[in-house]
Amino acid sequence: MAVTAPGSTLPAAAPAQPSGPESRRWYRKRTSESAPLTRRPFRKWWRETGWRHLVGAAVVVFSVFPLVYVLSASLNPGGTLISANSLFSNVSLGSYVELFNRPQQPYAAWFLNTLVIGLSASAGSVLLGALAAYAFSRMRFTGRRMGLITLVLVQMFPQLLAMVAIFLLMMGISEVFPGLGLNSQIGLIMVYLGGALGVNTYLMYGFFNTVPTSIDEAAHIDGAGHARIFFTIILPLVSPILAVVALLSLVATLSEFVIASVLLRDPERQTLAVGLFQFISQETSQNWSVFAAGAVLAAVIPVALFLLLQRYIVSGLTAGSVK
Structure with missing residues (x-):
């Protein structure tokens, strides 16, 4: 049994690490409290992950635009693709009705x-x-x-x-x-x-x-x-x-x-x-x-x-x- 000198204070005991499912949550909480949040510089963020967001956005636009154009052409009552270049300028459901009225x-x-x-x-x-x-x-x-x-x-x-x-x-x-x-x-x-x-x-x-x-x-x-x-x-x-x-x-x-x-x-x-x-x-x-x-x-x-x-x-x- 350790004996301490008069007037000295004992160090605070570290909290015991729980076991089971709570251990991972306890570890994340301890590391988040001990390690201060540091913001990455913009150049480093762009080099590591930022450019991927730009590529993903370009792929989404490239994939969605034909679908939007076809939907706009189906709602255009003109019947030609030239008049459908301005997206959703004329909206009508006449084409969908005519689709089922042709014997x-x-x-x-x-x-x-x-x-x-x-x-x-x-x-x-x-x-x-x-x-x-x-x-x-x-x-x-x-x-x-x-x-x-x-x-x-x-x-x-x-x-x-x-x-x-x-x-x-x-x-x-x-x-x-x-x-x-x-x-x-x-x-x-x-x-x-x-x-x-x-x-x-x-x-x-x-x-x-x-x-x-x-x-x-x-x-x-x-x-x-x-x-x-x-x-x-x-x-x-x-x-x-x-x-x-x-x-x-x-x-x-x-x-x-x-x-x-x-x-x-x-x-x-x-x-x-x-x-x-x-x-x-x-x-x-x-x-x-x-x-x-x-x-x-x-x-x-x-x-x-x-x-x-x-x-x-x-x-x-x-x-x-x-x-």
Whole structure:
């Protein structure tokens, strides 16, 4: 036991550091009280982080301006892009009303066709890609590596190069199964499924490799088969990449024009990308306001899906690049 001299004072005992969740909060409070706040010079702040704010603001302006311009053109009753250069100078909803009052150009039918074709193609792409990725990731068979490389190499060539072959194939199918050939939405969905299988399989393959194989082995010991493991164990674990693939497939289907314009002939069966082109394809009857209004309404679907699936997008794209 220490003995102090008469008249001396004992030093104040330092407060005990709490344990548990309060320790981090206690440490921040102690450091903020002990260390005085110093303001960084402007040059140092600009060199370290300031220029990033300027770049971010420029990127936001560059990205938002086309959207604002299209919205302004859709509200402009003039029907030309020249009169829409002054943003929101004339505001009218006449283009949106006219969009649904044209019997020769049924926008409502186009919107419904695009929604059905897009959702069907994206759901089929997710299912087929997940099945193929599970097989390449978990099973060992002859030609596995060569098959995976072939899927990647085939995607190097654009689908436009196979347009003639696709047209002749669909024409031949029309003679046997008219419901799957030309001017058939089901046939168009089948073409989309075949074109997106390779890239979706390779994207999911990297994500499936991040799931430990010990989970499969434990399920096999308990008596589960490949189908039960795939649908009840693996799919819930890889839900981020499923959402990403579904979103990318849907956006690609909504904006696809060439194949849909060749395979679909009747106006009632066409998609939005093909139908909207009719508003500006004829030189004597171009109406850019109605076209812009249709484009604004067509953008509602992908924007809503982006907002709904945004928490899966980053994790799904980054985790799949680990292996």
